[in-house]
Amino acid sequence: MSATVEVRIPTILRPFTKEQKLVSATGADLSAVIADLDAQYPGLADRLLENGALRRFINIYVNDEDVRFIGSLTAQLKSGDSITILPAVAGG
Amino acid sequence: MSAATGLRIPQAMADAILSQARAEYPNEACGVIIGRNGNAERLKPMFNAAASPTFYEFDPKDLLALYREVDDNDEEIIVIYHSHTETEAYPSRTDISYAGEPGAHYVLVSTREEIAPATEFRSFRIIDGVVTEEPVEFIA
Numbered sequence: 663m664s665a666t667v668e669v670r671i672p673t674i675l676r677p678f679t680k681e682q683k684l685v686s687a688t689g690a691d692l693s694a695v696i697a698d699l700d701a702q703y704p705g706l707a708d709r710l711l712e713n714g715a716l717r718r719f720i721n722i723y724v725n726d727e728d729v730r731f732i733g734s735l736t737a738q739l740k741s742g743d744s745i746t747i748l749p750a751v752a753g754g
Numbered sequence: 755m756s757a758a759t760g761l762r763i764p765q766a767m768a769d770a771i772l773s774q775a776r777a778e779y780p781n782e783a784c785g786v787i788i789g790r791n792g793n794a795e796r797l798k799p800m801f802n803a804a805a806s807p808t809f810y811e812f813d814p815k816d817l818l819a820l821y822r823e824v825d826d827n828d829e830e831i832i833v834i835y836h837s838h839t840e841t842e843a844y845p846s847r848t849d850i851s852y853a854g855e856p857g858a859h860y861v862l863v864s865t866r867e868e869i870a871p872a873t874e875f876r877s878f879r880i881i882d883g884v885v886t887e888e889p890v891e892f893i894a
């Protein structure tokens with residue numbers, strides 16, 4: 663069942679969304695939502711995915727849950743869910 | 755965010771960052787400074803989930819809580835800092851590739867032995883993979 667979700671976009675990715683920090687997307691799971699985001703904002707998927715999987719240093723949350731614990735790209739979504747994308751704060 | 759004139763930071767916050775770096779040695783220490791209108795208002799050390807002498811990472815759960823808190827308070831992240839335990843206080847290739855907050859001042863401190871007891875405290879902007887060092891003004 664395709665869900666309509668809100669997606670919070672971090673500053674560094676806002677050039678893709680014309681500076682919008684909150685956008686809407688549809689999809690039954692995270693993979694579909696990312697595909698929909700890329701259709702609306704070309705190039706965005708490449709910043710989130712590498713070789714078909716979520717990039718290691720991008721954190722994505724559905725409501726309060728890190729998607730790594732709820733299936734990553736297969737995380738199931740429902741309408742009204744809030745997705746937050748946050749680049750990792752990391753370094754060496 | 756601040757204009758391109760560097761970082762203004764209370765001396766007490768800089769001292770606290772250096773103390774934290776020494777206390778967490780041999781692992782890298784890390785954290786943020788939060789404020790409004792480009793002003794450094796509060797220091798928030800963060801747990802280094804990597805617990806490594808050569809890597810730091812904010813735990814993803816802590817990261818979400820941090821951004822929620824900053825958002826709720828209408829604040830912004832002014833500084834993201836971490837320590838280099840054995841190398842100079844200059845962004846590494848890893849630091850550059852993971853710098854995901856273009857508006858932040860990236861502060862590096864070093865506790866490397868060859869300069870002890872002196873320490874280094876330096877600030878940089880890291881935007882689109884380009885590192886620009888900036889002057890630091892320590893205020894009362």
